[in-house]
Amino acid sequence: MxxxxxxxxxxxxxxxxxxxxxxxxxxxxxxxxxxxxxxxxxxxxxxxxxxxxxxxxxxxxxxxxxxxxxxxxxxxxxxxxxxxxxxxxxxxxxxxxxxxxxxxxxxxxxxxxxxxxxxxxxxxxxxxxxxxxxxxxxxxxxxxxxMFDSLENRLASFILKNSKDNIFHYNLTECAELLCTSYRHLLRVLNAFCNNSKLSKTGKYYKILDEEYFIEIASDSYDVNS
Known part of the structure; x- marks a missing residue:
């Protein structure tokens, strides 16, 4: 600085x-x-x-x-x-x-x-x-x-708040820190979203395929980056 x-x-x-x-x-x-x-x-x-x-x-x-x-x-x-x-x-x-x-x-x-x-x-x-x-x-x-919401719920909220034109691109190491989880667990959940056709991965980017699903499961009041 x-x-x-x-x-x-x-x-x-x-x-x-x-x-x-x-x-x-x-x-x-x-x-x-x-x-x-x-x-x-x-x-x-x-x-x-x-x-x-x-x-x-x-x-x-x-x-x-x-x-x-x-x-x-x-x-x-x-x-x-x-x-x-x-x-x-x-x-x-x-x-x-x-x-x-x-x-x-x-x-x-x-x-x-x-x-x-x-x-x-x-x-x-x-x-x-x-x-x-x-x-x-x-x-x-x-x-x-x-403490009480699953990582799936918190990550859904995070993806919605940090995506543009349905594209989610974020440093995953920092994302794991912000969501208080391990990098490996974060990847497991992201891969599960991809395997269930909720996301698709291209290079370093994730594309939201089912926005309604993420809106439904997102932690309503989760406030990282808002």
């Missing part, structure tokens, strides 16, 4: 996201603009961030590691989202990492210089609390669905 100087792009995302509306003070002169590439780590598990980041374009995944070293998916972000606020603001070591899954842009506010301003901004803190509440509700809902 690199800091860039692009007033036109910066102003575009400030206007599109209405980011200034979440602060009591005029923060535009306190913001830096960053470009990131797919795979870049914005927040490292166990390392305090010197910046509070606001995702304005692109997608991020949040993941942590179990004591055995297994990667555990936590959440998925699209713009506009604050990244790492509960840890960064109060200088606590984060328990999860945030990694870009696409190229994109984010706005950063230096916590070394402006932490006290943010911590004393009631409007910003209210927005942060609302954001955290929404995330907690989302995570609770997805946790329940992950």
């Amino acid at each position: 690199e800091k860039i100087e692009s007033n036109s792009l910066f102003n575009k995302y400030v206007s599109e996201t209405n980011i200034l509306d979440i602060f009591s003070n005029d923060m535009i002169d306190k913001m830096d603009f960053f470009h990131f590439n797919k795979g870049d780590i914005l927040i490292n598990e166990g390392e305090c961030s010197d910046y509070l980041f606001f995702l304005v374009s692109g997608k991020m995944k949040v993941f942590s590691h179990s004591s055995s070293g297994k990667v555990m998916f936590v959440s998925h972000f699209k713009s506009l989202q604050i990244l790492g606020e509960t840890c960064s603001l109060w200088q606590k070591a984060p328990t999860a990492s945030v990694q870009a899954t696409t190229n994109g842009y984010c706005i950063g506010i230096s916590l070394i210089r402006y932490r006290e301003i943010l911590l004393n901004d009631v409007k910003f803190l209210r927005y942060t609390c609302m954001n955290l509440g929404e995330r907690l509700s989302y995570m609770n809902s997805n946790t329940c669905i992950t």
Whole structure:
């Protein structure tokens, strides 16, 4: 990730996201603009961030590691989202990492210089609390669905939400992480869909052959990437 100087792009995302509306003070002169590439780590598990980041374009995944070293998916972000606020603001070591899954842009506010301003901004803190509440509700809902809905149901929902013109093309390793399953189990279910003429596979692409079937079995409230 690199800091860039692009007033036109910066102003575009400030206007599109209405980011200034979440602060009591005029923060535009306190913001830096960053470009990131797919795979870049914005927040490292166990390392305090010197910046509070606001995702304005692109997608991020949040993941942590179990004591055995297994990667555990936590959440998925699209713009506009604050990244790492509960840890960064109060200088606590984060328990999860945030990694870009696409190229994109984010706005950063230096916590070394402006932490006290943010911590004393009631409007910003209210927005942060609302954001955290929404995330907690989302995570609770997805946790329940992950526990009680089959992979077939969850994958059907994922395919519908991530297909275009009935073509599903997605990194399957990442798909397995997002659906909290193993890569091998994911392939077994995809192959079963193909064998039952619900999908067809051509190269790295899957084509939906029976959309009504996927709509019928999809987890109604499953919310990865929505």
